[in-house]
Structures are given as C-alpha cells and as structure tokens.
Amino acid sequence: MFALEVNHIVKTFNDKKKNIVIADDDVSLTVEEGKIYGLLGPNGAGKSTLISLISGILTPTSGTISVFGTDIVSQTVEAKKMMGIVPQEIVTELAFTVDEILHYMGGMYGVPLEERKDRIGEVLRDLDLEEKRYEKARSLSGGMKRRLMVAKAIMHKPRFLILDEPTSGVDVALRQKIWELVRRMNKEGTTILFTTHYLEEAEQLCEEITLIHHGRVIKQGRLSDIQKEFSENVVTFELFRPDVTHLPHVSKQGIEFHYPITTHLDQNMSEVIQHYGDNLRSVKSEAASLEQIFLKLTAN
Ligand SMILES: Nc1ncnc2c1ncn2[C@@H]1O[C@H](COP(=O)(O)OP(=O)(O)O)[C@@H](O)[C@H]1O
Ligand SMILES: [Mg+2]
Structure with missing residues (x-):
C-alpha cells in the first residue's frame, strides 16, 4: 500500500x-x-x-x-x-x-x-x-x-x-x-x-x-x-615510493595515482592492494557526496 x-x-x-x-x-x-x-x-x-x-x-x-x-x-x-x-x-x-x-x-x-x-x-x-x-x-x-x-x-x-x-x-x-x-x-x-x-x-x-x-x-x-551513478569510477591511492612498475592504465594526478575501475570496485581495489602492497600510503574510492551530485544536477 x-x-x-x-x-x-x-x-x-x-x-x-x-x-x-x-x-x-x-x-x-x-x-x-x-x-x-x-x-x-x-x-x-x-x-x-x-x-x-x-x-x-x-x-x-x-x-x-x-x-x-x-x-x-x-x-x-x-x-x-x-x-x-x-x-x-x-x-x-x-x-x-x-x-x-x-x-x-x-x-x-x-x-x-x-x-x-x-x-x-x-x-x-x-x-x-x-x-x-x-x-x-x-x-x-x-x-x-x-x-x-x-x-x-x-x-x-x-x-x-x-x-x-x-x-x-x-x-x-x-x-x-x-x-x-x-x-x-x-x-x-x-x-x-x-x-x-x-x-x-x-x-x-x-x-x-x-x-x-x-x-x-x-x-x-x-x-x-x-x-553510485555519480560516484567516481577510480581507485585513488598514494605511494611511499612512486617510482615503481605500475598496473596498466594507472595515471598520476599530483601526488595521487588513479586506477580506473574496469570490472568491480572491490576487485579493482584488491588488485591495487596486491600489486603495491607495503608501498601503499593510502587507498580509497570516493562515492560522490550528495552535495556534489545536487550541485551538478541543479547547475542551470
Ligand atoms: N500562490 C502563488 N502564486 C504565484 N507563485 C507562487 C505561489 N506560490 C508559490 N509560487 C512560486 O512557486 C515557486 C516555488 O515556490 P515554493 O514551492 O515555495 O518553493 P520551495 O518550497 O521549494 O522553496 C516560486 O517561484 C514561488 O514564487
Ligand atoms: Mg519551501
């Protein structure tokens, strides 16, 4: 009802x-x-x-x-x-x-x-x-x-x-x-x-x-x-030693690295963790905040 x-x-x-x-x-x-x-x-x-x-x-x-x-x-x-x-x-x-x-x-x-x-x-x-x-x-x-x-x-x-x-x-x-x-x-x-x-x-x-x-x-x-629809489709991470062999398609953005999500967030996240191991200073995947979505949708 x-x-x-x-x-x-x-x-x-x-x-x-x-x-x-x-x-x-x-x-x-x-x-x-x-x-x-x-x-x-x-x-x-x-x-x-x-x-x-x-x-x-x-x-x-x-x-x-x-x-x-x-x-x-x-x-x-x-x-x-x-x-x-x-x-x-x-x-x-x-x-x-x-x-x-x-x-x-x-x-x-x-x-x-x-x-x-x-x-x-x-x-x-x-x-x-x-x-x-x-x-x-x-x-x-x-x-x-x-x-x-x-x-x-x-x-x-x-x-x-x-x-x-x-x-x-x-x-x-x-x-x-x-x-x-x-x-x-x-x-x-x-x-x-x-x-x-x-x-x-x-x-x-x-x-x-x-x-x-x-x-x-x-x-x-x-x-x-x-x-989900508006969330950024990248895993973002920082490294202690940036000068290493990277996963394919990883790009450098300032001090951060972006790894595009190709299959599933959890899977791409664990690929990053496995590949970089101890070298990871931080790793995250940010969902867009409602605030950002709202601003985007009501921009005009
Ligand atoms: N009785 C009314 N006569 C003319 N315009 C109105 C009247 N009531 C509301 N509006 C107009 O309708 C629009 C939406 O107002 P409102 O429903 O109060 O918005 P909100 O609550 O989302 O801030 C506004 O542009 C307002 O000026
Ligand atoms: Mg009102």
Missing part, C-alpha cells in the same frame, strides 16, 4: 505578471507505507507548493494525489485526517497557551475529549515541552515554537507525517532532536515525507528521494543508486 501517490501533477499560478508552472506533468512520486522519504530541491524549486497540494491547501491544475488510496480533492476530510503537516512557516495562535492550542488541534482532528489531556502530555513529553504546557505560545523561543508546530501536527497520531523544512534555521541540538523524533515515529509505524534543501539531512534520514528543480523532477530513486 502506498502512503502517497502523486500522479502527473501540474500546478500553474496565473499571476498577472507571471504564469509559473510549478510542477509540470512529470511530477509523479510514490511513497511506500513505513518509509522516510525526502523531497529535495533548492529554494524556489516548488517543494512547499507540492506539500500544499498534497495537504489539500492548493488544488492541482491537473493530475491526482491520493493518501493511502484516498483522493485529496474528492475526499479531502478523510485524506486530511490521515496526515499531519508541519508547515515551513511558524503559524500559531500566540495569545493562547500551548495546552489550549493542542486541545483545539486535537478537537479539530477528532481526538476524543477524554483522551486529549493524556495525549497532550505524551506529545509534550516527546518534544521536551512539558514545562511550557500552560505558557502562552507568544512566550516560547523560536525553537520551542517549531516544536509546538510538530506537536500540533502529531496530536491525532497521523499515519503519515509531512514536514516542510523542519530544521531550517534551527540550532544543531534541536536538529538532532527533530531527527530523533522522526526516526522514532517512523519505527513506531508512521510514514514520513520531509522536504529539505539541506543534503546531509537526506543522507541521515532517508533511503529514497525526489529531487526537484524549477518545478520539475530531475532525479528520483534510492540515494545509494544515485550516489
């Missing part, structure tokens, strides 16, 4: 000044239930627009989106109940207390009144916000407000949690905390979709990604496959 199916979505904004195609007809993606999925792209790529389409805030110009098989346009309420959305911007009712805000959210998403109190306690414990329960949202720090946004989204224990740039502008400690929470919720069965322009985040959290740029999908698939 897919938690999310996005089929050939197009969204055009008919602005007076601009007619922007956010997503052309090849924005399609599927998220399998139980996964953590990354939606990547530089600023302005269309990530938040796609999230708004998935969460039913915007209506697609064409194409369909379903959440656990439920169409977001024709069955909006049912589909929305299965999702929790943490928007990119902090939007919350500053004049109310954390407790009031979460009561309201729980009510809106159908958490029975008698369960709400315990659920609020649980969520606040998870997010380390317990001591702020009866404080006004206005008095929370930026990081706490962001955690409150997550708390609001998970009050009704959604099967599918969507986070739009959850860690942009937060400090390292909170970033770790959010990652931990995402991993824990995922272990407990929640499917996760998050957006980021921060690549380490994708490397840390998910196996599969879609990379969008100017409203178009430019890469999609398993991170490991994408990295």
